[in-house]
Amino acid sequence: MTNQKVYYGKDIEVMFNSEVCIHSGICVKGLPGVFDLSKRPWVNPDADTMEAIARHIDTCPSGALTYRRLDGEYSTKKEG
Numbered sequence: 001m002t003n004q005k006v007y008y009g010k011d012i013e014v015m016f017n018s019e020v021c022i023h024s025g026i027c028v029k030g031l032p033g034v035f036d037l038s039k040r041p042w043v044n045p046d047a048d049t050m051e052a053i054a055r056h057i058d059t060c061p062s063g064a065l066t067y068r069r070l071d072g073e074y075s076t077k078k079e080g
């Protein structure tokens, strides 16, 4: 029942929950090549490195964006 979408990249999967997003705009300002609201889909997980995308998603203040690295190293910690 969550409003979560998954965007599949070759190295990383990015999950976005629109119900949680507080529209701070940090994602689109920080990595405009990956997060581009003028495009469909608006998330392109192959537009930057896995590390850069993971680091940037960690700055999402609401937890709306999460990720899973496909190398198995680590994923976003689930919010409690």
Ligand code: SF4
Pocket: 020, 021, 022, 023, 024, 025, 026, 027, 028, 059, 060, 061, 062, 063, 064, 065
């Ligand atoms: S950084 Fe997070 S809270 Fe801010 S607009 Fe992006 S998804 Fe929403």
